[in-house]
Amino acid sequence: MTPPSAATARSSASRSTTRSAKSAARPKAAKSTAKSAASSTSAAAESGQAAKSTGKWAKETRLGLVRRARRINRVLAETYPDAHCELDFDNAFQLLVATILSAQTTDKRVNMVTPELFATYPTAADLAAANPEDVERIVQSTGFFRAKTKSIMGMAHALVERYSGEVPPKLKELVTLPGVGRKTANVVLGNAFGVPGITVDTHFQRLSRRFGWTTETDPVKIETEIGTLVQKSEWTDLSQRLIWHGRRRCHARRPACGACPVAPLCPSYGEGPTDPKVAAKLVRSEAEALDAQ
Numbered sequence: 001m002t003p004p005s006a007a008t009a010r011s012s013a014s015r016s017t018t019r020s021a022k023s024a025a026r027p028k029a030a031k032s033t034a035k036s037a038a039s040s041t042s043a044a045a046e047s048g049q050a051a052k053s054t055g056k057w058a059k060e061t062r063l064g065l066v067r068r069a070r071r072i073n074r075v076l077a078e079t080y081p082d083a084h085c086e087l088d089f090d091n092a093f094q095l096l097v098a099t100i101l102s103a104q105t106t107d108k109r110v111n112m113v114t115p116e117l118f119a120t121y122p123t124a125a126d127l128a129a130a131n132p133e134d135v136e137r138i139v140q141s142t143g144f145f146r147a148k149t150k151s152i153m154g155m156a157h158a159l160v161e162r163y164s165g166e167v168p169p170k171l172k173e174l175v176t177l178p179g180v181g182r183k184t185a186n187v188v189l190g191n192a193f194g195v196p197g198i199t200v201d202t203h204f205q206r207l208s209r210r211f212g213w214t215t216e217t218d219p220v221k222i223e224t225e226i227g228t229l230v231q232k233s234e235w236t237d238l239s240q241r242l243i244w245h246g247r248r249r250c251h252a253r254r255p256a257c258g259a260c261p262v263a264p265l266c267p268s269y270g271e272g273p274t275d276p277k278v279a280a281k282l283v284r285s286e287a288e289a290l291d292a293q
């Protein structure tokens, strides 16, 4: 079956994507990007296959790949104009804590526990001095609560001891903090500091492979490779758009290809149902997407 035109698919997609009152009231820093935690090794298995090397993209040149990547980014920007980090936060410290807590759970779940956590421990010094059992009780519902408590308190200790309680705005410093890897660091850099960063979470891995942007499975290599395709100024927003698209349409299993705005640009079109009616039923609403990891 032939993919739909970009205009037709985009029009359909835009109708189902509306700006929420909640996000409209969100601090400016929150509107640009990030989250989602999951194992870096699962993307290849979830996507089922690497980028296809057959079809009309079999002889795609490097220039063609760059142009197609940027067109996909533009279509996703039109489709998800409000794509943003779905974790609630008011400052870099809160986003760092929330991102660590988001591993293996939903942003929605994290947002349910952080109001009490941040009210009880508003600063790194407060969290570093907390009773671990009290913190565990608050974050329990996010899962792996003992390990997460250890991570966020260890991170808070490190901030107090090495950075006067402030979150450093540099990748090389962020990744030295307990519980903080490149993915978490890039979320914080992009969304709290406005420093462009590519967040290679499970959705980003799966989609970048389906788009044929990379065949890599290592997150750092993916980050480097995609960084050469798309302008640096777009890195943070691109990350968020792929995460939103992954949560709403390009699912690990049964992607909604027949209701996908980037279908005409996607070598993996057909990996999911192409019938528009069947595909439309696979598209998650905003509320359903919030419940997705």
Ligand code: SF4
Binding pocket: 210, 249, 250, 251, 255, 256, 257, 258, 260, 261, 262, 263, 266, 267, 268, 269, 270, 271, 272
């Ligand atoms: S066409 Fe299918 S595989 Fe490609 S991005 Fe859209 S939903 Fe994902």
